[in-house]
Amino acid sequence: MSERPPPAAPARQSMAKVVGEKIRGQILDGKLRPGERLVEDRLSAELGVSRVPVREALRELSAEGLVRIERNRGASVTEVTPAMVAELVEVRALLEGLNARLAAQRHDPEIVRQLGEVLKHGNKAADAGSTEQLARLNAEFHDRLAEASRNAVLSDVMRGLRERTSLAFAINGRSRAREDWAEHAGILAAVIAGDGELAALLATRHVHNAAAAFAKSHAAANEQAAD
Amino acid sequence: MSERPPPAAPARQSMAKVVGEKIRGQILDGKLRPGERLVEDRLSAELGVSRVPVREALRELSAEGLVRIERNRGASVTEVTPAMVAELVEVRALLEGLNARLAAQRHDPEIVRQLGEVLKHGNKAADAGSTEQLARLNAEFHDRLAEASRNAVLSDVMRGLRERTSLAFAINGRSRAREDWAEHAGILAAVIAGDGELAALLATRHVHNAAAAFAKSHAAANEQAAD
């Protein structure tokens, strides 16, 4: 009785899960913008399912903080205010620090190898990649790093926070890509060296740096818009 | 046109929300034990609604980590392993520390006053209260303290983590109540003094102490069971 992944199977996992992943992807890719309404009928028609799986997916995304649901008014993509970004960053910085410290202590060779791979690709993409690819590699690096701490609770919390911050950062352009990946390299080096304190410091600082860069470019954009 | 909170209104907020709160309460009170299956038909009959709101509530609780959903097998109360408790504690300790530091810096007089109230009640309950009341006051103290940091993201994350740990701790008895509330008093004193570093240290230690006490009593119980 071998595993049966049917090429054109109707469903190997629940519709709600599939729909949820799809919507999440569209939100994180910026195809669905913050504030945009998520009408159940439209989504169910687009995705070719009934409203029920859509509703369940939206509930889950709501619990994750990616969408906001108001009674009798439906769901919309969460609008992340600057104040909330500050809160997210405050928490994320601390947790990324803890995570990096643990990763340095646990020191899993296989994951370290994978991180090296991602880092290589990231450095290349920082010079010549699309912003989309850059975002994907960034997420991948942080995901792998989260695995390295061998703390599933921590990983889950961090993923949620990261998704929400990236919601606000949107397409942050390639301007900071070089610095990003230079900092990633530093963190990985500290992890490989088993230097937990340094890894924690660099990871925390990395979050703050990225946020500061965003705040600056955001302020500049606003100034421009005010002209 | 005054506000109209109808005495016997059918629903001022969605059934799913009400149902979710009800189930969450039963889980946290221990009326629903870890591992217990949550059959939709049974719950909907008990609560007098159809299966749809129940399903949505279960999805939300699943996203919070209180229940586990397996495809085509339904929901059950999450079973928290000792390993996961360790992970939860590791993260919680750090976040409670951050929270206490921020609370000490922000230093909101009104919330501090409320914390004093809760502390008073808690001290009384530590001597003479029921375990149920003790649990309620403990949750209240931590909730208020979480508010004091004025970081909603942090509060939400911490509440989720706390609920999951309390799932494992179950009714931890009154044995540590005195120490618990002594430590609470210490944290509050540091917050009032505006000593962020001390508050953070005490809060972090508080989480570790509670976990250690639980581990000890748990080990003892297991030994007894093995006799």
Next chain:
DNA sequence: CCTTTGTGTATCGTATACAGATTTTGAGGG
């Protein structure tokens, strides 16, 4: 011209119905 009231439409919230998967039950054979 602005404010207010009424009606229509879009959309959500819940219930019910049915198909598919899983677990349980019971009979037959070793």
Next chain:
DNA sequence: CCCTCAAAATCTGTATACGATACACAAAGG
């Protein structure tokens, strides 16, 4: 007595249907 296997019962996943609510826009009144 235990194991195997098939059929029934149980339960979940999804679709459809209908009542309820909120919002938009137009018409009437000040």
